[in-house]
Amino acid sequence: MRVLAAFSIAFVAGLAIPPSTFTLSTIGLCLMGLALAASALVALNASLPAVAVVAFTAAAGLLDGIASAPDPDHWDVVAAFVAGNVLRAALIFSIPLVVADWFIREKRWQWAKIGIRMVAAWIAAIALLMQALILATP
Amino acid sequence: MMIQNRSICLRTSTLCAAVILPLLLWGQPAAAHTEDPGFVGGFMSGFSHPFYGWDHVLAMVAVGLWGAFLGRPAIWILPIVFPLIMAFGGVLGIAGVPLPAVEAGIAASSVVLGVLIALALRSPLWIAIIVVGCFGIFHGHAHGTELPSANSPITYSIGFVLATGLLHLFGIAFGLLIGVPGGRLAVRTAGAAIAVGGLSFLLGVW
Numbered sequence: 573m574r575v576l577a578a579f580s581i582a583f584v585a586g587l588a589i590p591p592s593t594f595t596l597s598t599i600g601l602c603l604m605g606l607a608l609a610a611s612a613l614v615a616l617n618a619s620l621p622a623v624a625v626v627a628f629t630a631a632a633g634l635l636d637g638i639a640s641a642p643d644p645d646h647w648d649v650v651a652a653f654v655a656g657n658v659l660r661a662a663l664i665f666s667i668p669l670v671v672a673d674w675f676i677r678e679k680r681w682q683w684a685k686i687g688i689r690m691v692a693a694w695i696a697a698i699a700l701l702m703q704a705l706i707l708a709t710p
Numbered sequence: 711m712m713i714q715n716r717s718i719c720l721r722t723s724t725l726c727a728a729v730i731l732p733l734l735l736w737g738q739p740a741a742a743h744t745e746d747p748g749f750v751g752g753f754m755s756g757f758s759h760p761f762y763g764w765d766h767v768l769a770m771v772a773v774g775l776w777g778a779f780l781g782r783p784a785i786w787i788l789p790i791v792f793p794l795i796m797a798f799g800g801v802l803g804i805a806g807v808p809l810p811a812v813e814a815g816i817a818a819s820s821v822v823l824g825v826l827i828a829l830a831l832r833s834p835l836w837i838a839i840i841v842v843g844c845f846g847i848f849h850g851h852a853h854g855t856e857l858p859s860a861n862s863p864i865t866y867s868i869g870f871v872l873a874t875g876l877l878h879l880f881g882i883a884f885g886l887l888i889g890v891p892g893g894r895l896a897v898r899t900a901g902a903a904i905a906v907g908g909l910s911f912l913l914g915v916w
Contacts, residue, residue: 615790662856686786693790694875697797701854704801705863 576666578626579633583661584694586637587654601706606632608699614692627663636661752862753858756869759853760877765911766849768904770874772823773842774881775904779827779897781890784838787880791839792846793871800848803854813911815848820908827901830894849874 610628613620620628640661642653675684760766777788807817822841826833827905833841853870862865884900888891 583809612794615794690786690789690875693793694871697871698802698864699801699866700794700797701804701857702864703859704804704854708804708806 574622575626575629575669576662579665580629580658580662582630582633582639583658586634586639587641587657589641591638591641594638595710597706598638598665599635602640603632603635604699604702604706606635608696608703609616611692611695611699615637615689619690622656623707677679711875740883752865753869755872756866759856759866759870760873763816764907765813766852767818767877768820768907769816769823769845769849770877771881771884772820772827772904774878774883775885775897775900776823776827776838776842776881776887777878779830779901780832780835780882782837784835785882785885787835788838788842789875789882792842792878793874795843795846796850796853796874797871800849800857801850802847804857805850809848809851812848812851815845816852817908817911819845821846821905822887822908824901824903824905828841828898828905829901830898841868852877900901 575643606628610632637657642650644650645653672684672688675681676688708709759771771794773788777785780788799809822845825831826841857863857866885897888897
């Protein structure tokens with residue numbers, strides 16, 4: 573819950589940052605760097621303190637928020653946009669969290685942890701490729 | 711009661727995940743659709759790419775097969791190491807760093823891994839990682855050079871990494887046959903078949 577709250581708060585904070593502050597490629601590079609670091613840590617079975625995990629997710633939420641900044645419009649349109657984005661981000665973020673937690677803690681399936689590490693390695697590979705692609709694109 | 715509610719909540723979440731995740735993945739090809747069938751597109755193009763080339767298929771299955779043959783922890787370490795090093799090869803391809811004899815390297819990966827399985831050679835884990843990693847660079851380079859021209863590079867990457875992982879899993883599943891009577895022979899025969907297939911690619915017969 574702490575992780576989810578940190579992500580949502582940081583996401584809303586990110587929405588408040590003017591879109592022109594950072595270029596999209598810079599945000600993409602940072603997001604992919606974050607994805608690479610997080611998934612590589614999972615793949616390598618490295619355990620992080622809870623504070624670091626919260627910081628990771630807050631950074632991801634902030635960057636996602638910056639990348640999702642709404643265009644200026646009537647307040648109710650903007651409010652609906654923000655609410656929809658928070659819901660979307662929370663949903664996408666919480667699904668892997670709940671599924672992983674269920675398999676590992678509730679079901680105690682040994683292979684589930686290995687499966688999650690394999691999926692993390694795949695995500696790390698994709699993030700690394702995306703970083704290279706962003707850097708290679710003029 | 712609370713436990714029951716929690717269980718229902720978890721089940722609902724899993725159901726949501728089961729419904730939403732495929733939609734997220736399958737929602738992409740429509741956006742990546744292009745009228746030119748020859749153009750490298752999105753998820754489906756990336757997903758189908760490893761299946762189009764038998765040299766890729768043989769090598770990916772061989773990695774899983776060899777991992778299963780070597781047992782724990784290689785059974786799951788090799789499929790973790792391979793995509794990571796393959797991505798490094800992909801970075802080289804995207805950056806335009808030339809790599810000599812990429813196609814020969816891909817074909818050689820099937821030959822070497824197939825022979826290792828057929829001869830039932832058990833190497834230390836670190837050697838297995840180096841062998842698989844070296845070949846992963848060739849496979850990644852081949853994918854990486856195609857990536858910049860993709861219509862949707864991220865969904866293309868997700869597709870081919872996912873397909874690679876599924877081929878590893880197929881190899882692992884087949885490799886687990888070594889636990890049943892006659893299974894060891896079946897796995898070694900499969901290794902020999904992979905080596906022959908790789909050799910035919912290397913010699914340009916296939």
